[in-house]
Amino acid sequence: MTKAISVRSATAVALRAVTREYGTKGERIRALDGVSLGFAAGSWTAVMGPSGSGKSTLLHCAAGLERCTSGQILLAGRDTTTDITAAGDAELTALRRRDIGFVFQSFNLIGSLTAEQNVALPLRLGGRRVSTKDVRAVLASVGLGDRARHRPRELSGGQQQRVAIARAMITRPAVLFADEPTGALDSKAARTVLGLMRNLVEAGQTIVMVTHDPAAAASADSVVFLSDGRVVDQIARSTAHEVAARLARIENGTGV
Numbered sequence: 001m002t003k004a005i006s007v008r009s010a011t012a013v014a015l016r017a018v019t020r021e022y023g024t025k026g027e028r029i030r031a032l033d034g035v036s037l038g039f040a041a042g043s044w045t046a047v048m049g050p051s052g053s054g055k056s057t058l059l060h061c062a063a064g065l066e067r068c069t070s071g072q073i074l075l076a077g078r079d080t081t082t083d084i085t086a087a088g089d090a091e092l093t094a095l096r097r098r099d100i101g102f103v104f105q106s107f108n109l110i111g112s113l114t115a116e117q118n119v120a121l122p123l124r125l126g127g128r129r130v131s132t133k134d135v136r137a138v139l140a141s142v143g144l145g146d147r148a149r150h151r152p153r154e155l156s157g158g159q160q161q162r163v164a165i166a167r168a169m170i171t172r173p174a175v176l177f178a179d180e181p182t183g184a185l186d187s188k189a190a191r192t193v194l195g196l197m198r199n200l201v202e203a204g205q206t207i208v209m210v211t212h213d214p215a216a217a218a219s220a221d222s223v224v225f226l227s228d229g230r231v232v233d234q235i236a237r238s239t240a241h242e243v244a245a246r247l248a249r250i251e252n253g254t255g256v
C-alpha cells in the first residue's frame with residue numbers, strides 16, 4: 001500500500017510536473033511536458049487543444065489508465081488521497097474500480113448485456129453487492145428508467161452514452177473522466193448529455209472532460225488549453241465563441 005498523502009481536500013486531482021514520453025530512446029515523443037494542474041472537487045473542467053497536444057494522454061494518466069514517465073498525480077478518493085504514480089498494479093486496479101469513472105467517445109458498452117447489466121458491471125467486477133434498486137435508480141437519473149432491459153443496439157447513440165455515464169456513476173466515483181463524450185452524438189443528444197453532466201456537477205461530482213467542441217467546453221466551469229504537451233492557457237466559464245477564439249489563436253501559433 002502507498003501511504004496516504006495530505007493534499008488540499010478541495011482538490012480532487014492534482015498533477016505535479018507530469019511528463020509522459022512514448023517511443024524508443026532514438027525517437028522520443030514527449031506527449032506531456034511538465035504539466036502541473038489541480039482539478040477542484042465538485043468542478044467541471046474541459047481540456048482542449050490541437051490534435052496531438054496531449055489531451056487524451058493527460059486524461060489517461062490522471063485516471064490511472066496509463067502510467068506517466070515522471071511527476072506525481074494525487075487523487076483524493078472517498079477515504080484517502082493516493083499518489084497514483086506510486087501505486088502498484090493491484091492498488092491501481094482497485095482505485096480505478098472504486099474512485100474513478102471513465103466515459104469514452106464510443107460508449108464501450110457490452111453489446112450482449114442489457115442496459116442494467118452494463119451499469120451493474122463495475123460492481124460485479126469489483127466483487128461488490130449489486131442492488132437492482134440502485135442500478136435502476138442510476139438509470140432513472142439519466143432518464144432511462146424505462147430502458148433497463150434494452151441492449152445497446154436497441155438504443156440511440158445518445159441513450160447509449162447515458163447508459164455509459166450511469167455505468168461510470170454506479171460506483172459513486174470521486175472523479176468522472178470523459179474523453180470526447182459528445183464526439184459521436186448529434187447536437188440534440190450532445191446537449192442532453194451535457195445537461196446530465198451539469199446535473200452531476202451540481203450534485204457535487206468532479207468531472208474532467210476532453211473535447212474538441214467549443215460548445216461542449218463552454219458547458220464546463222473552466223477550460224484548460226494544451227499545446228505540445230504543456231498547459232498554455234486556462235479560462236473560467238466562458239462562451240463557445242470565446243473558447244473557439246482562444247483555441248484558434250493556439251492552433252495558429254499566435255499565442256493567447
Ligand SMILES: Nc1ncnc2c1ncn2[C@@H]1O[C@H](COP(=O)(O)OP(=O)(O)OP(=O)(O)O)[C@@H](O)[C@H]1O
Pocket residue numbers: 022023029030031049050051052053054055056057058
Ligand atoms: N501509444 C502511443 N505511442 C506513441 N505515441 C503516442 C501514443 N499515444 C499518443 N502518442 C503521441 O503523443 C502525442 C499526444 O497524443 P494524444 O492522443 O494525447 O493527443 P490528443 O491531444 O488527445 O490528440 P487528438 O485530439 O488528435 O485525439 C501525439 O504526438 C501522439 O502521436
